[in-house]
Amino acid sequence: MASSTSSQKLRKIVVMGSKSVGKSTLTLQFVENFFAESYYPTIENTYRKTIKYKGQEYDCEILDTAGQDEYTILNARYAVGVHGYVLVYSIASRASFEMTKVVHDKVLAFFGTNWVPVVLVGNKTDLHNQREVTFDEAKELAQSWNCHVIESSAKNNENIAKIFDMMIMQIEKSSDSSSGGGSGCIIL
Ligand SMILES: Nc1nc2c(ncn2[C@@H]2O[C@H](COP(=O)(O)OP(=O)(O)OP(=O)(O)O)[C@@H](O)[C@H]2O)c(=O)[nH]1
Numbered sequence: 230m231a232s233s234t235s236s237q238k239l240r241k242i243v244v245m246g247s248k249s250v251g252k253s254t255l256t257l258q259f260v261e262n263f264f265a266e267s268y269y270p271t272i273e274n275t276y277r278k279t280i281k282y283k284g285q286e287y288d289c290e291i292l293d294t295a296g297q298d299e300y301t302i303l304n305a306r307y308a309v310g311v312h313g314y315v316l317v318y319s320i321a322s323r324a325s326f327e328m329t330k331v332v333h334d335k336v337l338a339f340f341g342t343n344w345v346p347v348v349l350v351g352n353k354t355d356l357h358n359q360r361e362v363t364f365d366e367a368k369e370l371a372q373s374w375n376c377h378v379i380e381s382s383a384k385n386n387e388n389i390a391k392i393f394d395m396m397i398m399q400i401e402k403s404s405d406s407s408s409g410g411g412s413g414c415i416i417l
Pocket residue numbers: 247248249250251252253254255265266267268269270271272294295296297352353354355356381382383384385
């Protein structure tokens with residue numbers, strides 16, 4: 230595993246959500262600029278990428294997890310030392326949108342808190358003819374979590390880098406803020 234230089238800050242980000250929503254695809258697009266057309270269920274993969282935000286370099290460890298369902302127990306490795314969560318659903322799957330709420334609840338319960346840094350991601354916007362979840366619904370949910378929300382297409386590489394910029398922004402705001410969850414909601 231690569232080591233951070235002294236000027237870099239290490240940030241651990243976990244990507245979660247239902248099966249087949251595009252967690253691996255968007256992570257691979259971001260880290261390796263590569264679109265994987267075929268579907269291979271993930272067990273778990275860790276990637277490293279440096280993100281620059283406000284002149285500071287962040288050495289990001291991105292953990293791409295296996296798809297979750299309501300019965301999945303949150304692995305402690307997806308919580309201990311983690312700075313933020315990318316919660317992904319497909320805009321073409323209402324069930325996957327509902328699953329982000331289940332995962333979010335599990336994360337909060339694990340930490341015994343009412344707020345963690347989250348970017349809610351509605352992926353597969355290129356499948357607009359099959360849309361089942363409106364962006365307004367996603368905004369409402371993100372607002373209730375006091376977190377950030379964005380829609381993306383891993384296929385077309387739309388908004389993929391922004392997801393991780395927003396993640397760093399939110400992590401840094403939360404660590405600057407003594408009040409914890411007071412970082413406000415940003416919608417792109
Ligand atoms: N049309 C379209 N297909 C996508 C997009 N992102 C991912 N896919 C496809 O959706 C399928 C599942 O993508 P994965 O990235 O493997 O999904 P995952 O969430 O990692 O799945 P699990 O490993 O089972 O949790 C693949 O066939 C991808 O090519 C997208 O933005 N648009």
